[in-house]
Amino acid sequence: MPVLFIGPVLIIQITFLFTPLANTFVLAFTxxxxxxxxxxxxxxxxxxxxxxxxxxxxTGRTGxxxxxxxxxxxxxxxxxxxxxxxxxxxxxxxxxxxxSPLVMPMAVVALMFQFVLSSxxxxxxxxxxxxxxxxxxxxxxxxxxxxxxxVLVTVWKGCGLYTLILLAALQNVSRELDEAAELDGASWxxxxxxxxxxxxxxxxxxxxxxxxxxxxxxxxxxxxxxGGGPGTSSTTIVLYxxxxxxxxxxxxxxxxxxxxxxxxxxxxxxxxxxxxxxxxRVR
Numbered sequence: 001m002p003v004l005f006i007g008p009v010l011i012i013q014i015t016f017l018f019t020p021l022a023n024t025f026v027l028a029f030t031x032x033x034x035x036x037x038x039x040x041x042x043x044x045x046x047x048x049x050x051x052x053x054x055x056x057x058x059t060g061r062t063g064x065x066x067x068x069x070x071x072x073x074x075x076x077x078x079x080x081x082x083x084x085x086x087x088x089x090x091x092x093x094x095x096x097x098x099x100s101p102l103v104m105p106m107a108v109v110a111l112m113f114q115f116v117l118s119s120x121x122x123x124x125x126x127x128x129x130x131x132x133x134x135x136x137x138x139x140x141x142x143x144x145x146x147x148x149x150x151v152l153v154t155v156w157k158g159c160g161l162y163t164l165i166l167l168a169a170l171q172n173v174s175r176e177l178d179e180a181a182e183l184d185g186a187s188w189x190x191x192x193x194x195x196x197x198x199x200x201x202x203x204x205x206x207x208x209x210x211x212x213x214x215x216x217x218x219x220x221x222x223x224x225x226x227g228g229g230p231g232t233s234s235t236t237i238v239l240y241x242x243x244x245x246x247x248x249x250x251x252x253x254x255x256x257x258x259x260x261x262x263x264x265x266x267x268x269x270x271x272x273x274x275x276x277x278x279x280x281r282v283r
Contacts, residue, residue: 027256034245034252045257055258057232058240061147065236066215066269069151073211074204077159081166082192099160106157110224113153114140117225140226143233150221150234158214162207169203170196205277212269216262237262 028045032038049055084095101109116122117139124136139149173196181191197204219238222228228235228243235243241262245255 024256024259027253028260029257030253031251032253034250038253041253045251045254046261048254049257049261054232054235055237055240058235058237061234062216062218062236062238065147065151065218066212068148069154069215069218070208070211072151072155073158073162074208076155077162077166077207078197078204080159080163081170082196084163084167085170098163101157102160102164104157106220107224109157110153110221113149113156114225117149141230143230146226146230146234147222150218150225153221153225154215154218158211162211165207166200166203169200173199202277205273209270209273209277212273213266216265216269237265 027038029040029042030038031041031044080098084098114121118124119136119138119141121139123139124133127133128136137145139145177195177199178191181195186194217238218236219242222234222236222239223242226234228239237258241255241258244250244258245252
């Protein structure tokens with residue numbers, strides 16, 4: 001009977017997850033293309049990848065993306081969760097507005113921000129109408145601002161989910177400790193920092209790991225906003241992989257090797273995050 005219940009799910013997982021994953025491991029050591037064929041080439045794909053300047057540029061850019069997006073996501077989500085957890089007027093209206101991005105596909109969100117951030121977009125039109133700027137701000141055409149613009153899309157889209165997770169954790173915070181600190185004369189800010197946040201440290205660590213992994217795998221935001229440009233200034237690892245192995249006739253084996261390297265990066269970030277959170281719990 002248990003097999004009958006889990007059988008359909010297992011079939012789906014094996015067909016669409018484990019089989020492609022195993023195939024990726026095999027293809028990574030071949031020179032196969034997306035239209036088939038290929039022979040075993042050993043570590044040749046990995047040697048080519050590690051000697052590619054564009055790969056290291058994409059890796060560094062992805063790391064920078066993660067270092068910017070993760071603290072922003074955690075900080076903004078924590079701030080919003082703490083505010084929503086207080087009995088403030090209007091929180092019932094703010095919550096559905098905050099969580100609405102959760103139901104929107106990332107491609108739609110990116111297209112919306114492309115309209116907002118373009119040279120003739122909403123933000124530039126408003127700022128020019130108020131005579132704040134004399135020329136449009138090149139959010140999507142500047143090599144310095146393109147990656148930051150993509151980060152803003154990630155934060156806007158992701159903070160609703162992480163806020164929801166933190167808000168659920170805040171519901172289980174001990175009220176007795178907060179009330180005791182209040183009786184001792186501690187301010188709201190002091191109680192939040194010294195009493196509330198330490199009790200949800202594990203949840204904060206969890207969303208930090210999730211946000212870091214999501215940043216490592218970012219694709220839709222830079223692809224829709226800038227296509228990886230201008231030049232290669234917003235090309236991430238996944239965009240690099242996409243360009244190498246998605247179009248017909250491109251190097252599927254090479255792209256599979258890039259996928260394995262990305263998989264190793266995700267495992268590394270997960271292991272580091274888990275070790276840091278475990279160390280914090282031990283203390």
